[in-house]
Amino acid sequence: SPWLATQTSHLTSTFRSSSFVVFCLLTPTRACDLKLPHCTVSTPVFMPVGTQGTMKGITVDQLDDLGCQICLGNTYHLGMRPGPELIEKANGLHGFMNWKRNLLTDSGGFQMVSLVELSEVTEEGVKFKSPYDGKEILLSPEQSIAIQNSLGSDIMMQLDDVVSSTVTGPRVEEATWRSIRWLDRCIAANKNPDRQNLFAIIQGGLNAELRKACLDEMTKRDVPGFAIGGLSGGEEKDDFWRMVTLSTDHLPREKPRYLMGVGYAVDLVVCVALGCDMFDCVFPTRTARFGSALVPWGSLTITKKQFAKDLQAIDPDCQCPTCRRHSRAYLHALFKSDTAAMHHITIHNISYQLTLMRSMRQSIIDGRFPDFVRTFMKRMFPSPEQYPGWAVDALGTVNITLN
Numbered sequence: 001s002p003w004l005a006t007q008t009s010h011l012t013s014t015f016r017s018s019s020f021v022v023f024c025l026l027t028p029t030r031a032c033d034l035k036l037p038h039c040t041v042s043t044p045v046f047m048p049v050g051t052q053g054t055m056k057g058i059t060v061d062q063l064d065d066l067g068c069q070i071c072l073g074n075t076y077h078l079g080m081r082p083g084p085e086l087i088e089k090a091n092g093l094h095g096f097m098n099w100k101r102n103l104l105t106d107s108g109g110f111q112m113v114s115l116v117e118l119s120e121v122t123e124e125g126v127k128f129k130s131p132y133d134g135k136e137i138l139l140s141p142e143q144s145i146a147i148q149n150s151l152g153s154d155i156m157m158q159l160d161d162v163v164s165s166t167v168t169g170p171r172v173e174e175a176t177w178r179s180i181r182w183l184d185r186c187i188a189a190n191k192n193p194d195r196q197n198l199f200a201i202i203q204g205g206l207n208a209e210l211r212k213a214c215l216d217e218m219t220k221r222d223v224p225g226f227a228i229g230g231l232s233g234g235e236e237k238d239d240f241w242r243m244v245t246l247s248t249d250h251l252p253r254e255k256p257r258y259l260m261g262v263g264y265a266v267d268l269v270v271c272v273a274l275g276c277d278m279f280d281c282v283f284p285t286r287t288a289r290f291g292s293a294l295v296p297w298g299s300l301t302i303t304k305k306q307f308a309k310d311l312q313a314i315d316p317d318c319q320c321p322t323c324r325r326h327s328r329a330y331l332h333a334l335f336k337s338d339t340a341a342m343h344h345i346t347i348h349n350i351s352y353q354l355t356l357m358r359s360m361r362q363s364i365i366d367g368r369f370p371d372f373v374r375t376f377m378k379r380m381f382p383s384p385e386q387y388p389g390w391a392v393d394a395l396g397t398v399n400i401t402l403n
Helices: 061-063 075-080 083-091 092-097 141-151 170-189 208-218 237-250 265-273 284-288 321-326 328-336 340-365 370-382 389-396
Strands: 008-011 018-023 032-035 038-043 045-047 070-074 102-106 119-121 127-128 135-137 156-158 196-201 225-228 257-259 278-280 292-295 298-301
Touching: 032 321, 032 340, 038 328, 038 340, 045 070, 045 092, 045 340, 061 389, 070 075, 070 135, 075 083, 075 141, 083 141, 092 102, 092 141, 092 389, 102 141, 135 141, 141 156, 141 170, 141 292, 170 196, 208 237, 225 237, 237 389, 265 389, 284 321, 284 340, 292 340, 298 340, 298 389, 321 340, 328 340, 328 389, 340 370
Parallel strands: 045 278, 070 102, 102 156, 156 196, 196 225, 225 257, 257 278
Antiparallel strands: 008 018, 018 032, 032 038, 119 127, 127 135, 292 298
């Protein structure tokens, strides 16, 4: 068998104690257990995004019932309101939102791109004009970590200098080296290194030399885990997967790898094959609010007239609460008059993402991941001619042939 037997090993940092790990001899794919303070996280894992301490259209109890082990909060928005002081008094973000499992908080750096018209970057930090009251705020590496310490997240992200993945030239080099300097400031500022895991974020844009330089520098720091940043921002998919591969090839094998901002099903499957462990994206919840339900063959737009009299579930094979209780016709009718339709589709979409990740993990453990990938692609696309060329090429580099 090309697969290693299940092995127990003492891994560093986030993998704090004896952890379950399965590695593949043919591909960088792996299944691991992350031992985090609030529960063990089974990887590969998709992390739903709750920007302001809540998942839009779903309660924390429902998220718990779906088996979610870790979700995200946004440092910038939570720092703006209700503010870290109030959240700290509520026993951190866990207590504030009554969430008993793990939380990852981003650093606020992504808002340099999403709120670029309101921000200015200097070596000191990022100056923002608040979208709420217009006041000027400085988010420095130290301030980002101080807010995240108050939030009490299980995984914190360093503040990095973020530029769009379509930007080229001197600005990318400036951002790369500044992110390395800011990582050192974040490490020094962390008051809770024993219970809050600080992840570094690899930058470098689409420049292979810069990304490799960032990898070389950041992996010298003994941080618990690494994120691959600066991608999923509109770049060509051929550039995207090559930068992911470059990163996973040079990241420590014994530490978790978090690919930021990735949530499309094909991207998840390919990037698990390339050696990534953790993913996040607003896609499944955002697309639900437009009536788009995720299914193994793509998506269904429930608002379309063709579903008005369709009494099937969104996916007859899905066991989520929405598919067990409601038909496409009911959701179609509800969407015209009641926001509860968005709620039901959100539950389904998050369930779809979590189930996809669990299925991948089980296939890795069972030694049949390449077959899982082939079956997934056959169901997602009507014919091999429609397979995305970038996905075929990326999977070919890790010995998974599709035809």
